Amino acid sequence: xxxxTLEKNDSAGPVDSAENSASHLITVTLRIRRFNPEVSxxxxxxxxxxxxxxxxxVLDALHKIKWEIDGTLTFRRSCAHGICGSDAMRxxxxxxLACKTLIKDIGPDKPITVEAIKGLxxxxxxxxxxxxxxxxxxxxxxxxxxxxxxxxxxxxQSAEDRERFDDTTKCIxxxxxxxxxxxxxxxxxxxxxxxxxxxxxxxxxSRDEAGExxxxxxxxxxxxxxxxxxxxxxxxxxxxxxxxxxxQEVKRALITRRF
Amino acid sequence: xxxxxxxxxxxxxxxxxxxxVALFDVDHPAPVIEPPRKRTAKTPKASRGNFxxxxxxFMRLSGIVLVVLxxxxxxxxxxxxxxxxxxxxxxxxxxxxxxxxxxWDLAMLWLAMLHGANGLRTVINDxxxxxxxxxxxxxxxxxxxxxxxxLGTLVIFTFDPNIR
Ligand code: SF4
Ligand code: FES
Numbered sequence: 001x002x003x004x005t006l007e008k009n010d011s012a013g014p015v016d017s018a019e020n021s022a023s024h025l026i027t028v029t030l031r032i033r034r035f036n037p038e039v040s041x042x043x044x045x046x047x048x049x050x051x052x053x054x055x056x057x058v059l060d061a062l063h064k065i066k067w068e069i070d071g072t073l074t075f076r077r078s079c080a081h082g083i084c085g086s087d088a089m090r091x092x093x094x095x096x097l098a099c100k101t102l103i104k105d106i107g108p109d110k111p112i113t114v115e116a117i118k119g120l121x122x123x124x125x126x127x128x129x130x131x132x133x134x135x136x137x138x139x140x141x142x143x144x145x146x147x148x149x150x151x152x153x154x155x156x157q158s159a160e161d162r163e164r165f166d167d168t169t170k171c172i173x174x175x176x177x178x179x180x181x182x183x184x185x186x187x188x189x190x191x192x193x194x195x196x197x198x199x200x201x202x203x204x205x206s207r208d209e210a211g212e213x214x215x216x217x218x219x220x221x222x223x224x225x226x227x228x229x230x231x232x233x234x235x236x237x238x239x240x241x242x243x244x245x246x247x248q249e250v251k252r253a254l255i256t257r258r259f
Numbered sequence: 260x261x262x263x264x265x266x267x268x269x270x271x272x273x274x275x276x277x278x279x280v281a282l283f284d285v286d287h288p289a290p291v292i293e294p295p296r297k298r299t300a301k302t303p304k305a306s307r308g309n310f311x312x313x314x315x316x317f318m319r320l321s322g323i324v325l326v327v328l329x330x331x332x333x334x335x336x337x338x339x340x341x342x343x344x345x346x347x348x349x350x351x352x353x354x355x356x357x358x359x360x361x362x363w364d365l366a367m368l369w370l371a372m373l374h375g376a377n378g379l380r381t382v383i384n385d386x387x388x389x390x391x392x393x394x395x396x397x398x399x400x401x402x403x404x405x406x407x408x409x410l411g412t413l414v415i416f417t418f419d420p421n422i423r
Contacts, residue, residue, distance in 0.1 A: 040282070041289030121293045129291075132298040139298075186386050188297035225311035226385075254312055 033115035054104035075126035085174030095176040117179035140199035145210035177233035193233035295388040352420035
């Protein structure tokens with residue numbers, strides 16, 4: 001979907017599309033929560049009004065603002081196609097990827113609010129300090145751990161064994177889940193859904209041998225037991241991962257010690 | 260956090276808010292707003308054994324038992340046999356003469372108190388931001404819980420139907 005939008009934009013060019021298809025452009029207001037420590041210690045909401053095709057994405061609107069209106073607007077994005085996970089933000093009060101959210105889907109007749117994800121230090125505008133998030137990720141040892149000699153060929157795995165953790169392999173580490181979690185907002189020492197999702201990806205991998213160790217890490221007082229089953233993470237995940245279910249499976253594995 | 264301070268449209272967006280320009284600039288940036296407690300490489304890898312898992316399990320199991328105990332209790336006390344009007348000293352004395360009801364009430368007291376206290380403990384853990392606040396709130400909670408549980412247990416076991 002994203003690709004189609006971009007191609008159209010490229011081929012038509014901004015001038016052409018404005019002339020030929022001005023009819024389907026709509027006027028939207030983006031209300032962006034801006035913070036610049038070099039100007040003020042208080043975040044401020046700033047409105048930007050622009051003409052845009054409703055089938056464009058919020059990221060395109062942000063680009064338009066940054067490129068044509070106010071170059072100081074700061075946000076992260078890299079792939080622009082929902083793969084890199086760098087542009088999670090709170091749009092109309094919900095965590096989403098700006099590059100996967102179409103303007104027409106989020107009620108463009110009212111101002112669209114855009115703010116940084118919550119629970120992490122805002123460095124500037126929509127950019128947050130992701131270090132605590134990646135620290136929790138590191139703490140669950142998100143890499144294959146095995147013993148013995150390395151096989152000369154690949155490590156085999158049956159389709160069913162692969163299926164067991166398929167859902168959690170889709171994570172792009174965007175932090176939409178962790179920063180939508182009310183436990184994390186108040187206590188950033190909680191591992192957070194994303195770290196648990198990525199631990200799940202290895203705990204239930206038949207090739208990995210450090211499941212016990214990872215379970216012990218998540219058994220800690222800031223581990224899975226702090227989950228209140230709010231389902232905010234499942235709602236927030238742009239990859240459609242059943243995050244809360246993965247957390248519950250880790251809890252169950254901790255109790256039954258079967259995984 | 261003001262919502263309308265800089266409500267600017269496309270054309271006027273380049274102007275900066277002017278009220279606190281003197282306070283912060285490139286060399287003297289404002290402090291960023293940090294979350295109350297955040298994870299660092301030094302975050303204690305505290306291992307409290309299985310305590311959190313056991314309390315989590317306890318919440319589920321005591322919850323199930325409490326559904327039976329509390330609903331049964333309410334039914335007997337408030338619905339069956341004349342409803343609430345029958346409850347008096349004699350009714351309580353009669354019930355507590357039987358060990359069955361003593362055990363029922365005792366189990367209900369302990370489970371409900373511990374279930375509630377543990378629930379509040381997690382709420383305090385979730386929402387108290389400063390270590391000191393958290394510590395004292397929990398102390399208060401534990402003292403209140405122990406006091407209520409002991410007092411209730413004492414009453415159930417030392418209840419004297421002949422007291423006048
Ligand atoms: S689980 Fe989903 S919401 Fe959470 S970091 Fe991964 S992709 Fe993002
Ligand atoms: S820019 Fe890469 S996920 Fe949105």
